[in-house]
Amino acid sequence: MTNRDVSQSAFRLSAPPPDERSGLLGRLLTLIAYHRLGPGDRLPGERDLAERFGVGRGAVREALVVLETLRVIERRPNSGIYLRAVEKQGSIEAIVLQAELGIPLTGAEVREVVELRRILEMQAMRLAAERRHEDDIRRLDAILAQGAATVSAGKNLADDDAAFHLAMVEATGNHVFLRVVHAFYLMSRNRRRAYFADGRRAPLSQAQHVAMRDAVAAGDPDRAEAAMGGHLRGVESYWLELLERRAQDE
């Protein structure tokens, strides 16, 4: 790439999946990254942005509303648009958005997500084992059956895997809990698909899932937690190894 202007960002190069950051939101984040804007910095005005991106002002405003909702920016009437301390004040959904736009998580974020996921899911297993109802077990079984079909067909288990883990959290009966974990699965969908691209991993996951289901059905929190712990160890090692590989590439 030789030519470099604002619209052709250097940011795109660092994104392994050139997942068409064509959307206005992506282009806005690209602009922020390109100009190295930090907390407190002021963005161009709405009219300026609209002209720069070749879209209407309404479209720009809608994108800005999203970023404001996610606590990425702050819009001060009659003054301007300002960046907030993203890494501290941003919402969890902001990371989800980031993932949807094809912006990969930073190394630090990956480690943090992995750590938090473990905390949440380990506790979820305890609660699920203590409180599970028949409906929960039936839902788990249905997902496992679906997963078995997916494995047989040689398809990607990623979504069935997510459904299983989310159903486990749902079995805690805590919907707020479910929302939080759901956000984590939304932000890591691409990585999960990549993980299961290696077909050998799916059967192992399925087997571990079955063990987890049984522990929960038996109402054994300790066994359930241990099963989840072992399951997560395998997944986490993949994520962290991937980080090391990425670090060596640079």
Added chain:
Amino acid sequence: MTNRDVSQSAFRLSAPPPDERSGLLGRLLTLIAYHRLGPGDRLPGERDLAERFGVGRGAVREALVVLETLRVIERRPNSGIYLRAVEKQGSIEAIVLQAELGIPLTGAEVREVVELRRILEMQAMRLAAERRHEDDIRRLDAILAQGAATVSAGKNLADDDAAFHLAMVEATGNHVFLRVVHAFYLMSRNRRRAYFADGRRAPLSQAQHVAMRDAVAAGDPDRAEAAMGGHLRGVESYWLELLERRAQDE
């Protein structure tokens, strides 16, 4: 300014308007509640909503964009606007929005938030005690000093309390963790202020906070976790008693 760390803290809990539901967002949610709309149901068209609320279509669209990013609704081009399974698929920030609009949490939500908060903060204390740096301890001390001043002045400790707990999570070094807990504190700010409206609670909280700070500074995860556990027990009992009182009123 000596306590610049505190006042210039990244956490702005001073919220948007705790105002009535005068905003378009609140009116939209009111409409949804009034018509008893559930998952899958279709909302009136944008033009209809605009006329109904006496605002421009652009304003309606911006409100809808917010609800869509929070996964409350789904907008299908050339078809309509549909409600999603809020309690399962909605984002955590949707609850924050709800709180900002003055819509109280349901009893189930309160119990779930309390439970999840305990899980998160107990683990946060362990990690904080293991990893705390000097900066973290200094930040905690600054917040405690600020809190002491607040108590002396007889003011409401709510925001200092939140700042302390968030600083604890920040001491884990996990920013994603911080984001999640931050959302919890955003959604419960009003309740926290009500809690500290009884001035007798502030000194107790301060004392417990000091104990927690010491345990973390000493690098003792078990003591830190236990201190947080005791602290939370008191707070939780207030929340749950409040629920019983509310239930009896009905």
Added chain:
DNA sequence: ATACCAAACTGGTACTACCAGTTCAAAGAA
């Protein structure tokens, strides 16, 4: 009863116009 088609309606988008504040630099007063 079925197949078909056109009108009505939908969200997506651009553009214009106006308001009410903020910002800031130039003009004026000390």
Added chain:
DNA sequence: TTCTTTGAACTGGTAGTACCAGTTTGGTAT
């Protein structure tokens, strides 16, 4: 020169219009 004033330019907030390209729907012809 230094400080004050003031006004023009600019800002986000909002309403309104027009058009596009699909979906939905109801009535017509088969």
